[in-house]
Amino acid sequence: MAETIPVLEIFGPTIQGEGMVIGQKTMFIRTAGCDYSCSWCDSAFTWDGSAKNEIIQMDAEQVWAELTRIGGNRFSHVTVSGGNPALLKNLQPVIARLKEKDIEIALETQGSRYQDWFTEIDDLTISPKPPSSGMKTDFDVLSSIFTRLRDAGTLSSASLKVVVFNAEDLAFAKKVHLTYPGIPFYLQVGNDDTATTNDEALMKTLMSRYQWLIDEVMEDEQLNLVRVLPQLHTLLWGNKRGV
Numbered sequence: 001m002a003e004t005i006p007v008l009e010i011f012g013p014t015i016q017g018e019g020m021v022i023g024q025k026t027m028f029i030r031t032a033g034c035d036y037s038c039s040w041c042d043s044a045f046t047w048d049g050s051a052k053n054e055i056i057q058m059d060a061e062q063v064w065a066e067l068t069r070i071g072g073n074r075f076s077h078v079t080v081s082g083g084n085p086a087l088l089k090n091l092q093p094v095i096a097r098l099k100e101k102d103i104e105i106a107l108e109t110q111g112s113r114y115q116d117w118f119t120e121i122d123d124l125t126i127s128p129k130p131p132s133s134g135m136k137t138d139f140d141v142l143s144s145i146f147t148r149l150r151d152a153g154t155l156s157s158a159s160l161k162v163v164v165f166n167a168e169d170l171a172f173a174k175k176v177h178l179t180y181p182g183i184p185f186y187l188q189v190g191n192d193d194t195a196t197t198n199d200e201a202l203m204k205t206l207m208s209r210y211q212w213l214i215d216e217v218m219e220d221e222q223l224n225l226v227r228v229l230p231q232l233h234t235l236l237w238g239n240k241r242g243v
């Protein structure tokens with residue numbers, strides 16, 4: 001049996017709603033399982049057991065078949081997220097298959113694990129977690145990821161993205177930025193109501209949080225080379241899954 005990965009959903013094409021390639025037309029592969037349990041995780045179903053019956057073990061061929069079944073020829077970019085896809089050594093054949101098909105590949109991970117296939121990712125988003133998440137970043141692991149990418153000559157594919165809910169999170173984000181000044185740095189508005197179905201109210205709250213974050217960054221002379229973004233998909237579609 002070929003190597004498989006646990007898949008929770010494959011969807012798209014849609015726009016990448018976050019970070020370094022925001023707006024990019026892309027397909028998503030969402031893997032199951034995470035080594036973290038962030039208090040505000042908007043994808044908790046990937047690790048809290050609530051969707052365990054939806055997990056399908058798929059090999060590279062099956063992943064490609066599903067991508068083309070739903071995306072046809074209407075995509076050239078695939079984003080892998082989770083959960084933490086960096087837990088999966090077996091993602092290698094999936095990445096190889098996408099490369100073979102000339103598909104650009106993005107990956108979302110929190111920077112707690114390294115995999116050799118990181119060097120084959122075109123847009124690698126590393127998202128260390130701030131205090132409000134309840135998680136603690138291992139900066140030795142994070143630094144070793146950047147060292148390995150640099151050694152492989154692929155550091156330019158990487159960016160950092162920190163989600164911010166409050167002033168303490170922003171101080172953490174600043175520490176991350178100042179520790180890795182050469183890595184493109186994104187601040188992202190935190191969504192503190194991942195359950196609501198009131199899209200209008202959520203959009204209003206998120207826009208005012210976005211304004212707060214912008215105001216803070218504008219006043220801070222150590223945050224001059226940063227990009228401040230909302231989660232565009234949440235503004236457009238609220239907490240809906242699979243968009």
Ligand SMILES: C[S@@+](CC[C@H](N)C(=O)[O-])C[C@H]1O[C@@H](n2cnc3c(N)ncnc32)[C@H](O)[C@@H]1O
Pocket residue numbers: 034040041042043081082083084085108109110126127161163188189190191192194231
């Ligand atoms: C669901 S995570 C999956 C990838 C990986 N585990 C990670 O956290 O980077 C994808 C992105 O969504 C962000 N995210 C999760 N919950 C969020 C929330 N409530 N508000 C804003 N961003 C959130 C994460 O920080 C991460 O950048």
Ligand SMILES: Nc1nc2[nH]cc(C(=O)O)c2c(=O)[nH]1
Pocket residue numbers: 014015016017018028043081082108233243
């Ligand atoms: N449109 C859209 N953009 C996204 N960017 C990161 C996502 C994620 O859940 O990792 C995501 C997602 O779920 N949908």
Ligand code: SF4
Pocket residue numbers: 034035036037038041042043044046082083084110129
């Ligand atoms: S690391 Fe990512 S997937 Fe895991 S709990 Fe945190 S936000 Fe959710």
Ligand SMILES: [Mg+2]
Pocket residue numbers: 042043
């Ligand atoms: Mg998401």
